[in-house]
Amino acid sequence: MSTTAAPAPGASRGDLARLERHWGExxxxxxxxxxxxxxxxxxxxxxxxxxxxxxxxxxxxAMRTQLARPEAGMLSPEEYNQLFTMHGTTMIFxxxxxxxxxxxxVLVPLMIGSRDMAFPKLNALGYWVFLFSGLFMWxxxxxxxxxxxxxxxxxxxxxxxxxxxxxxxxxxLGLLFLGVATTAGSINFIVTALKxxxxxxxxxxxxxxxxxxxxxxxxxxxxxxALNVDNAMLFLDRRFGTHFxxxxxxxxxxxWQHLFWIFGHxxxxxxxxxxxxxxxxxxxxxxxxxxVGYPLVVLAIVSISIISFGVWVHHMFATGLPQLSYxxxxxxxxxxxxxxxxxxFAWLATMMLGxxxxxxxxxxxxxxxxxxxxxxxxxxxxxxxxFDQQVxxxxxxxxxxxxxxxxxxxxxxxxxxxxxxxxxxxxxxxEGLGRWAFWLVFVGMHVTFFPMHLYGLFGMPRRVxxxxxxxxxxxxxxxSTVGSYVLALGLLLVLVGVVHAIRRGRPAPPDxxxxxxxxxxxxxxxxxxNFPVLPRVRSLHPNWDGPSRExxxxxxxxxxxxADGRRTLRTSELDGRRERAVEMPEPSFQPLVxxxxxxxxxxxxxxxxxxxxxxxxxxxxxxxxxxxWPPRRPDTEVGVSx
Amino acid sequence: xxxxxxPRARLAGGLLFWYAVLGGAIAWALHLLTGWxxxxxxxxxxxxxxxxxxxxxxxxxxxxxxxxxxxxALLAATLLWRRTTHVVTDGEDRPVGRSRxxxxxxxxxxxxxxxxxxLGGIAxxxxxxxQR
Amino acid sequence: xxxxxxxxxxxxxxTTEMPVGRSTGWWGMVxxxxxxxxxxxxxxxxxxxxxxxYGPTWPPPGITEPTLLRPLVMTAVLLPSSLPVIWAExxxxxxxxxxxxxxxxxxLVLGATFLALQASEYTEKLRExxxxxxxxxxLFYVITGFHGLHVLIGLxxxxxxxxxxxxxxxxxxxxxxxxxxVAIYWHFVDVVWAAIxxxxxxxxxx
Numbered sequence: 001m002s003t004t005a006a007p008a009p010g011a012s013r014g015d016l017a018r019l020e021r022h023w024g025e026x027x028x029x030x031x032x033x034x035x036x037x038x039x040x041x042x043x044x045x046x047x048x049x050x051x052x053x054x055x056x057x058x059x060x061x062a063m064r065t066q067l068a069r070p071e072a073g074m075l076s077p078e079e080y081n082q083l084f085t086m087h088g089t090t091m092i093f094x095x096x097x098x099x100x101x102x103x104x105x106v107l108v109p110l111m112i113g114s115r116d117m118a119f120p121k122l123n124a125l126g127y128w129v130f131l132f133s134g135l136f137m138w139x140x141x142x143x144x145x146x147x148x149x150x151x152x153x154x155x156x157x158x159x160x161x162x163x164x165x166x167x168x169x170x171x172x173l174g175l176l177f178l179g180v181a182t183t184a185g186s187i188n189f190i191v192t193a194l195k196x197x198x199x200x201x202x203x204x205x206x207x208x209x210x211x212x213x214x215x216x217x218x219x220x221x222x223x224x225x226a227l228n229v230d231n232a233m234l235f236l237d238r239r240f241g242t243h244f245x246x247x248x249x250x251x252x253x254x255x256w257q258h259l260f261w262i263f264g265h266x267x268x269x270x271x272x273x274x275x276x277x278x279x280x281x282x283x284x285x286x287x288x289x290x291x292v293g294y295p296l297v298v299l300a301i302v303s304i305s306i307i308s309f310g311v312w313v314h315h316m317f318a319t320g321l322p323q324l325s326y327x328x329x330x331x332x333x334x335x336x337x338x339x340x341x342x343x344x345f346a347w348l349a350t351m352m353l354g355x356x357x358x359x360x361x362x363x364x365x366x367x368x369x370x371x372x373x374x375x376x377x378x379x380x381x382x383x384x385x386x387f388d389q390q391v392x393x394x395x396x397x398x399x400x401x402x403x404x405x406x407x408x409x410x411x412x413x414x415x416x417x418x419x420x421x422x423x424x425x426x427x428x429x430x431e432g433l434g435r436w437a438f439w440l441v442f443v444g445m446h447v448t449f450f451p452m453h454l455y456g457l458f459g460m461p462r463r464v465x466x467x468x469x470x471x472x473x474x475x476x477x478x479x480s481t482v483g484s485y486v487l488a489l490g491l492l493l494v495l496v497g498v499v500h501a502i503r504r505g506r507p508a509p510p511d512x513x514x515x516x517x518x519x520x521x522x523x524x525x526x527x528x529x530n531f532p533v534l535p536r537v538r539s540l541h542p543n544w545d546g547p548s549r550e551x552x553x554x555x556x557x558x559x560x561x562x563a564d565g566r567r568t569l570r571t572s573e574l575d576g577r578r579e580r581a582v583e584m585p586e587p588s589f590q591p592l593v594x595x596x597x598x599x600x601x602x603x604x605x606x607x608x609x610x611x612x613x614x615x616x617x618x619x620x621x622x623x624x625x626x627x628x629w630p631p632r633r634p635d636t637e638v639g640v641s642x
Numbered sequence: 643x644x645x646x647x648x649p650r651a652r653l654a655g656g657l658l659f660w661y662a663v664l665g666g667a668i669a670w671a672l673h674l675l676t677g678w679x680x681x682x683x684x685x686x687x688x689x690x691x692x693x694x695x696x697x698x699x700x701x702x703x704x705x706x707x708x709x710x711x712x713x714x715a716l717l718a719a720t721l722l723w724r725r726t727t728h729v730v731t732d733g734e735d736r737p738v739g740r741s742r743x744x745x746x747x748x749x750x751x752x753x754x755x756x757x758x759x760x761l762g763g764i765a766x767x768x769x770x771x772x773q774r
Numbered sequence: 775x776x777x778x779x780x781x782x783x784x785x786x787x788x789t790t791e792m793p794v795g796r797s798t799g800w801w802g803m804v805x806x807x808x809x810x811x812x813x814x815x816x817x818x819x820x821x822x823x824x825x826x827x828y829g830p831t832w833p834p835p836g837i838t839e840p841t842l843l844r845p846l847v848m849t850a851v852l853l854p855s856s857l858p859v860i861w862a863e864x865x866x867x868x869x870x871x872x873x874x875x876x877x878x879x880x881x882l883v884l885g886a887t888f889l890a891l892q893a894s895e896y897t898e899k900l901r902e903x904x905x906x907x908x909x910x911x912x913l914f915y916v917i918t919g920f921h922g923l924h925v926l927i928g929l930x931x932x933x934x935x936x937x938x939x940x941x942x943x944x945x946x947x948x949x950x951x952x953x954x955x956v957a958i959y960w961h962f963v964d965v966v967w968a969a970i971x972x973x974x975x976x977x978x979x980x
Binding site: 118119122183186187188190191194195196221222224225226228229230232233236237240241242243244246249250251252254255258259262570572573574575577579582621625628629630632633634635637638639640 | 810
Binding site for chain 2: 203
């Protein structure tokens with residue numbers, strides 16, 4: 001449990017020089033465009049997702065400013081529609097998931113003791129596609145053509161007849177484009193965690209954060225196709241005159257809702273699950289003990305990710321199913337609260353039994369628990385159908401899901417930012433600044449969103465661009481607006497803290513917190529090859545146990561140094577037994593080229609330049625063919641008999 | 643301790659392992675899909691029977707069979723737990739820790755899924771199949 | 775029997791590691807196929823959803839029930855096309871390059887025949903209804919067209935393998951990951967066709 005400097009290097013000076021030669025990247029435009037290093041890509045994910053967070057946050061501020069007083073004229077209804085749609089769509093798709101994928105990208109290889117992700121080039125592709133799809137969607141706003149139908153884009157309001165123009169084409173194509181990045185990232189996480197764990201890291205020694213990311217990956221793989229099919233149908237309906245959602249020609253508008261919520265309910269967990277993983281990663285360092293009930297938390301992660309697929313119908317209570325088949329779903333909806341509860345109680349027990357170290361990351365974790373539990377409470381209230389029907393589409397709902405998402409995702413992310421900032425940048429943050437940021441964010445959040453419960457109950461509908469004074473909502477709305485500015489100020493302080501740390505922070509030791517996972521047993525920031533000696537893991541808390549740490553120092557073996565080439569270790573799926581060393585790919589332009597070709601493809605589809613789209617599709621195929629083309633080897637090496 | 647089992651016994655053991663861990667989850671998924679599908683389609687078609695079988699009987703089958711399969715998985719998980727209880731972990735080569743973790747996950751998750759299926763069964767006892 | 779039972783439930787057997795020893799590429803392809811399969815499941819699920827919401831006459835009035843002869847021929851062409859791939863893969867595992875080339879070439883021919891048959895199916899159907907006629911037309915063309923696109927992608931992958939194997943120095947008994955991955959994809963495309971045959975062509979007759 002030491003908080004001292006790096007373990008004595010177990011690799012020789014010559015090994016280190018060779019590792020540096022094979023993995024090192026000199027800063028240049030070329031290396032910036034071609035890098036496949038998971039840490040650089042992860043950092044970009046974090047920064048880019050932060051940028052989209054700022055854009056969506058500014059949209060929210062604009063809306064709150066408009067709503068500060070009745071009958072304000074700052075925004076037109078059309079502008080307001082586009083702003084709230086972009087706010088929701090961005091927060092869900094372009095901020096929450098990519099931000100958590102950014103954490104996953106930086107941390108998964110470090111936590112499992114690997115030198116990179118399983119598919120580094122695919123990882124780079126995922127980032128570029130995420131960036132381009134986000135720009136694709138936001139670029140529509142200056143043209144007044146941004147999506148304007150709310151983030152769940154219900155038909156018939158989103159079909160061509162009721163919503164002409166490019167708005168919803170941007171939505172459907174943008175999300176299809178982004179889906180490529182999300183799917184690629186998820187597959188990458190799963191395969192990395194299955195095959196590249198350090199030797200000795202059997203499944204019972206996998207950090208909870210990695211479990212959470214893998215569960216998220218599986219949910220994405222099985223949930224996202226529903227959204228993709230949905231959006232493809234919407235685009236075909238709008239552009240090419242198919243009739244999937246057109247009741248006059250045999251289609252059905254409810255099809256959209258079914259497919260959307262088959263994706264949408266697991267998506268709640270897709271967003272929250274990795275954030276809960278961050279909580280499980282932060283707690284051990286600040287309670288000085290492992291999370292209580294590791295097997296039960298694993299159980300919770302696994303069972304939530306499975307059961308989340310069996311509850312979607314509860315979003316569609318009013319659609320006229322037989323009550324019996326509804327009760328099959330509601331049984332699942334009821335039971336899924338048990339594993340969620342297990343996690344909360346595991347963290348509470350950890351804090352109770354441990355010795356608390358009240359630093360900024362822990363403050364955010366506590367803020368998370370308070371806020372998230374309040375969001376869960378209002379969630380349980382919706383289970384009363386009579387109540388649900390009263391408050392549906394009112395500000396009460398807005399209050400509820402902001403408590404869940406800010407509580408369940410943003411607070412853990414902020415905890416994660418402060419927690420891993422030393423690891424990622426190699427610099428410590430300013431504690432006082434961090435505390436100010438926490439209190440401003442915490443207070444601002446509750447002042448903004450708590451009154452929404454009230455004026456939701458008083459009848460204010462969501463998504464209205466203004467309201468009349470007679471309704472008596474003025475005062476509470478003003479409180480919310482003031483709160484939103486406090487919240488924004490707090491978030492700005494977070495940004496100031498990060499910039500301050502990078503420019504002025506004191507250098508961070510490898511393990512400033514006394515963390516338990518492998519990311520704390522290497523340099524801050526880690527070398528391009530992560531670990532001079534790949535560890536031999538002997539417990540669930542490798543950084544707290546002597547033999548695991550020793551395996552990277554005095555216990556180094558040449559077959560875990562692998563300095564002759566760009567190599568890392570492949571191990572077996574369940575027990576983490578060493579299989580063999582594998583070659584990792586070099587930096588390449590291919591991911592960028594492929595992403596650009598896809599961007600061209602989707603832009604051409606949007607603007608109906610179909611020949612260009614066909615050309616772009618061909619470019620995609622050719623790039624992939626070159627990317628995967630096998631290197632030529634002598635016959636003896638490939639093993640040919642004739 | 644047992645001697646080294648032959649490959650077929652290993653295959654059977656490996657499959658039994660996964661049945662113990664995921665059996666309940668798969669049984670629940672089948673229960674949900676068949677139960678919901680049969681109820682929905684039969685009622686939409688306006689009939690209280692699936693072919694020659696009365697609807698309620700068919701629905702009972704979609705509850706009872708998965709429930710039994712889950713109980714089986716629960717037993718398998720318990721067996722796995724017991725079989726890994728008194729194993730001496732001599733060094734790092736015995737992969738017992740992983741099996742023990744997943745045995746525990748299996749026991750609890752099978753209990754969860756059994757509860758869900760049983761709750762669905764109770765609904766079947768109380769509600770007429772096509773009541774809207 | 776009881777002996778093998780005991781062995782299978784012994785600690786050794788129960789703690790057998792399985793799956794084990796797969797490559798990263800294999801897992802990547804399996805996960806990709808899993809997500810693609812979900813995509814098709816959603817499409818076919820949408821078909822049944824719209825069908826059962828529509829009412830008793832399906833296909834809608836004005837469209838005749840799909841005939842079975844050509845789809846069955848297409849099935850007879852596509853499903854067996856997995857066999858040469860399996861044969862080719864087994865060949866290259868033993869280092870027999872000619873089997874790889876011959877097997878891939880055979881599959882290529884079968885797959886191309888399937889696409890040609892689908893084209894003739896379309897020319898006939900298009901005279902009767904199009905994608906914009908009604909929801910049935912939309913479902914028919916989007917589902918079969920999406921599958922046809924997958925066949926085309928699969929064929930591109932197989933041509934790509936064939937080109938690489940003709941160059942030499944690409945595959946052998948130690949290097950056949952790419953062959954196996956393409957094979958997995960091709961088997962998937964085949965199996966999906968069986969589901970589509972059932973949904974589009976057989977289920978309206980039930």
